Amino acid sequence: MTYDTIFTAIGDPTRRSVLEALRGNPMTVGMLAEKIPVSRPAVSQHLKVLREARLVTVTPKGTANEYAVDKTGLDEVRSWLDSMWDDALEAFKSHVENKSKN
Amino acid sequence: MNKVDQIQRVAPIEKTVQVKSTPEKAFKAFTEEIAAWWPLDRHSLDSENADSLVFEAELGGAVYQTMKDGSTIPWAKVQSFSPPDGFVLDWHIGVPPENSSRVELSFTDIGDGLTEVVLHHSEFENSAPDDPETYRGHFANGWVTVFEDCFAGHFK
Numbered sequence: 001m002t003y004d005t006i007f008t009a010i011g012d013p014t015r016r017s018v019l020e021a022l023r024g025n026p027m028t029v030g031m032l033a034e035k036i037p038v039s040r041p042a043v044s045q046h047l048k049v050l051r052e053a054r055l056v057t058v059t060p061k062g063t064a065n066e067y068a069v070d071k072t073g074l075d076e077v078r079s080w081l082d083s084m085w086d087d088a089l090e091a092f093k094s095h096v097e098n099k100s101k102n
Numbered sequence: 103m104n105k106v107d108q109i110q111r112v113a114p115i116e117k118t119v120q121v122k123s124t125p126e127k128a129f130k131a132f133t134e135e136i137a138a139w140w141p142l143d144r145h146s147l148d149s150e151n152a153d154s155l156v157f158e159a160e161l162g163g164a165v166y167q168t169m170k171d172g173s174t175i176p177w178a179k180v181q182s183f184s185p186p187d188g189f190v191l192d193w194h195i196g197v198p199p200e201n202s203s204r205v206e207l208s209f210t211d212i213g214d215g216l217t218e219v220v221l222h223h224s225e226f227e228n229s230a231p232d233d234p235e236t237y238r239g240h241f242a243n244g245w246v247t248v249f250e251d252c253f254a255g256h257f258k
Contacts, residue, residue, distance in 0.1 A: 081115060081223060082115050084145045085115060085117050085221055085223065086117065087141050087144060087145060088140060088141060088145060089117055089119045089219070089221065090119075091139045091140065091141050092119070092121070092131065092132060092139055092219070093119050093120075093121045094139070095131055095135070095138055095139035096121045096122070096123045096127065096128055096131045097121060097122050097123065099127075099131070
């Protein structure tokens with residue numbers, strides 16, 4: 001489920017640091033590794049998870065890839081919450097009204 | 103530049119539903135009886151292994167998902183509790199509790215045997231302290247900052 005992917009992605013403190021670092025500043029893996037106290041391979045691994053959750057985008061820049069925050073995954077979180085409440089309130093209404101018939 | 107200003111521009115989710123019931127019964131149904139109706143199969147984390155949902159109906163109580171293996175996943179904490187008028191939750195499913203969003207429910211008798219239930223899910227208002235320094239510390243690692251950055255202006 002895509003939302004699990006997103007929540008897993010943002011549930012990790014290092015990945016949140018990565019997202020925080022990328023806010024408004026697209027960066028390469030090397031730049032991120034300098035800014036965040038983890039190794040380059042670890043940064044790459046975190047970026048992979050974030051890409052799968054559509055929380056970051058990657059754009060080739062010369063010989064390196066540049067990473068930036070991607071709205072897509074975040075749009076999904078909000079729209080998921082929105083539809084979650086629609087579903088939940090509908091189920092709630094039907095529970096309350098069926099119960100009061102008995 | 104001012105993060106707090108940006109946060110206030112993020113649109114809350116608002117939903118209203120009318121139910122044929124009294125506020126007392128509707129309030130109880132939403133809290134104590136949540137496991138009887140919450141669509142856990144569609145709206146939970148790791149839904150295949152989810153077992154139930156618990157709402158500790160009291161101030162400071164927790165809302166959490168229970169799993170088939172006996173473990174639990176926290177969803178929220180009851181921040182205010184005023185039956186049958188309403189309650190407020192610090193909603194932190196999938197994020198650290200300090201980055202909670204706010205879910206507020208109200209139950210109002212509108213006559214003709216109907217109760218109006220209003221849900222207000224605001225992402226950040228409740229989490230933004232007045233002091234910008236605290237605010238920075240609070241959100242330095244938070245995905246909500248990213249969330250806010252992307253949503254500010256998109257959902258007015």
